[in-house]
Amino acid sequence: MNIKEASSRLGISARAIRFYEEKGLIQPAKQSSNGYRTYTENDIWRLQTIAALREIGMSLQDITHALAEIDQGNQQGLEEYLELQQAVMYAQWVELKRMMDTTQRMMDLNRQDGSLDVSHLHELAGSARRLREARQNWHDRWNYDQQAAIHDQRVQAGKTKEDKPFSLYHNYDEALEQTVQWISPVSGEAGLDIGTGTGNLAGRMLNQSAVMTGMDQSREMLRTCRRKYPQMHVKLGNFLALPFADHSFDFVVSSFAFHHLGPEQQQLALEEIQRVLKASGTSRICLTDLMFTDSAHRDAYSRYAATTGDAEQQRALRERHFPLLGELCNWLGYLGYETKHIRHNELLHTVLAVPRP
Missing domain, CATH: 1.10.1660.10 (Multidrug-efflux Transporter Regulator; Chain: A; Domain 2)
Incomplete structure (x- = not known):
């Protein structure tokens, strides 16, 4: 024709x-x-x-790549591009939802008796702007796509300190087992592992008969995860705009990933986690990560690190945002959760949060 x-x-x-x-x-x-x-x-x-x-809003560049995957018969490659587009749309939806909430709060202020204090509107607008910037400013400065092929080897090498003063993955297995124990998934429960990497934590949940979804912002990490755990659902996305509908999961876990977010981003991430959790008394959150107990611990640790000359330790403190345990528990408390925590080594903690009765 x-x-x-x-x-x-x-x-x-x-x-x-x-x-x-x-x-x-x-x-x-x-x-x-x-x-x-x-x-x-x-x-x-x-x-x-x-x-x-x-x-669905896909760019011409991504369409070109998607068509190439179709031409090669690579169904998985096409799905990855569709997932990328879905992640973009969820990010836009989350931002629009927050703008709608801010607008409603402005309307509520305007309806109050007495003259409107315009400064309150400016404060709301400024808060909304800061949160928007916090969402938009995150990027993968560690290039986990390139690290995916050797990630499990790096984890294995870092499990024991030996003579090294610092390792991200010291007590790794102990911490993951604690996470599984505290979540205690019931057969058939739906769980989400955020920042799943190659699926090491989610895979342990699968062994407990949970229906697991592993989410990560790295395509290469997810490809490795698929190969290791073909029965797992995997999804492209990040903490700040989870590509799932409200109330989708019975529990949410994350290990060695939360510290990639800045403090404001960490608060946003907790709100997103709460959004995708089912509204039930049995929903739960478990975060395993390196944390300081409080600001005094952080300051003392930083001073000590400056004297050791350990490059990996100093780089980790410079590039990552280890949360303060007390602040994290307070944030979770503000969202309606009660918490408990356990310490695995000087920095590594596991925190469990469950809804208040």
């Missing part, structure tokens, strides 16, 4: 079809006699695919 017929059949303008041709997304054959383009059923199918991907 010619371009007019193709346009009519698909409900796409001829101008749009020519644009996709210019971008190399389709390459219709040309008639030798007059140079007119001829569109085959395969071209029509390809245009339908492009239109569908554009409809």
